[in-house]
Amino acid sequence: MKTIQELEEIRKNTLDRVNQRRDRNTTRIVVGMATCGIAAGARPVLLAIMDEVEKLNLKDVIVAQTGCIGVCRLEPIVEVIRPGEDKVTYIKMTPEKARRVVNEHVVGGKVVEEYVMHIVDGKIINDYTVEKD
């Protein structure tokens, strides 16, 4: 026998899980998980993101993976897409960096500039190894 309050509790707890099955307007955190990404350590990054999202009890966030984003040397790559905002691409991620992105960007709405991929004149300028040669 459950009381009306207990039923409400069950509703709330189950909804978080079930609601992912509907198309919604939510923030998406996408991790590049092709062979290149996985080899560069994308899996621990993904797990850290999921862990952080769960710890912070974030509701409207989807963690998804995608294939090769195209700049394999910058993997692991994480993209954050907030509804109505431009996509932000973070490169060379680690679990620690990823947790910071979740906290500051996904929750706080502030892009973590130092991890972001910048493109100027068609060149990725924060890729120093390429700049040198």
Added chain:
Amino acid sequence: MYRSQVLICGGTGCTSSGSMDIKKALEDELKKRGIDKEVEVIRTGCFGLCALGPVVIIYPEGAFYSRVKVEDIPELVEEHLIKGRILKRLVYHESIEQDRVKSLDEVGFYKKQMRVALKNCGVIDPENIDEYLAFDGYKALEKVLTTMKPEEVISQIKKSGLRGRGGGGFPTGLKWELTAKPVADQKYVVCNADEGDPGAFMDRSILEGDPNCVLEAMEIAGYAIGATKGFIYIRAEYPIAVKRLSIAINQAKEYGLLGKNILGTGFEFDIEIRLGAGAFVCGEETALMNSIEGKRGMPRPKPPFPANSGLWGKPTLINNVETYANITKIILNGADWFANIGTEKSKGTKVFALGGKITNTGLVEIPMGTTLREIIYDIGGGIPNNKKFKAVQTGGPSGGCIPAELIDIPIDYDSLISIGSMMGSGGMIVLDEDNCMVDVARFYLDFIKDESCGKCTPCRVGTKRMLEILEKITRGQGTMDDLDKLETLAKEIKASSLCGLGQTAPNPVLSTLKYFRDEYIAHIVDKKCPAGVCKALLQYKIDDEKCRKCGLCARSCPVSAIEGKVKEKFTVNQDKCIKCGTCMTKCPFKAIDKK
């Protein structure tokens, strides 16, 4: 938290095409790859696109995979769940556009649909009451028990304009009011889940996909009319639905949502399942109640109506599964919301089981007033193999055929009756140029003749006589007088039968006579079956110009009816031919024709 969720259809259609093996294979593969803690696998009710089963949907992308096989699972896991790439090879082609996965609402099949009764089907796990609760489950019951008087519930249902989905289209609110009125020590609420129309599976899908919504609605009905006991009458041929109903009843009892003192309000209600043996007549309400009482499933004259004297002589409310499936939504969203969907006299939506000669065989739910054209072409994907659309059969053995020229008719109770068919419970069978309308009428009468309970003479004897005449016509032995005889018999049977079964049984004959009389005449006068179905009127013939004299047909014929010599000439001996069609399928040059 799960980052991805895989929904696998567990409706009867997909289960029989192996979806539970796929679920098992998927779970094994996820374990093997060590991602079983990140990806959740859920078995749901019917998604509707049964022709493409087994169906698997993966969220958050919403990728719709069709005809998935066990062998596909490793690749699907590797590509989609590990690398995050849509596996294009398996994705339903219509759901992808320029490499972007369209949301399911954008896909033709779903775009024009509106899911009210099927709201949770294909979304929740029907064997887990928590998931039902998460989508506002039992909130309508809570609202009714804590804030509404029984009269208020009834007036909401009346205001919504909901009409019975079991075929008759009787106003539901009025029926509740009539059953609430009599004073009695005991009243009953019955759910009619007999679903006997050939080709219909709407009610089964609702019970398989969302059993709790029917339980909740029956409780609300019980509160409204003053009953404490409910029965669900369901055919034993629906084992998955029966199992999920039993699970739902047990879980609801555990949570105190069924039984004594529900939600602490003092309201009491209990539901039992009664299995039927699958007789069409047992869907008729008085026969159904006899069957529940343990008597032979035969109808009795009305009045008295069940509202006054039903089960064991007590006032009884009987509604169809889909009717109940609308109740919780009306209570939560309001009567006005519901009354705004559909047409003036037919409110809300209707679920149809789309079958026959149609690309997207399956389950669809549309607002009342949607045209037949939209259902067949926009939702159903048209007629396969470039064949010509000929007619649609609605209402099963009680209904009739709608010819192609009436394709723009809006689907609602009154339009369908006005053209000699009826809504019925929602079977919709599409016919193309290869269907013979005389044969279609014969099929339904043959069904009726078997299913007539025998209690009244017009139905028992009359339908048999009609069937004999139809069989005579399909053998090419009919006369023009027979058509008049059919019409006279039909009128008599309709006017004098005891129950709805006999009263509607002639409809398929009458409607085909009305719209396809020339086909009857072709059988009688020209001794031809224009669609090439009625065997007795067919002759297989070899076209000498196309024939290359290879002799393959003669070697394939099981009764050696094709005579001739290689490189010379072959002919079909009509006396020996059994019209099996083997020669026609074997001929590589399409030189054999049936006429």
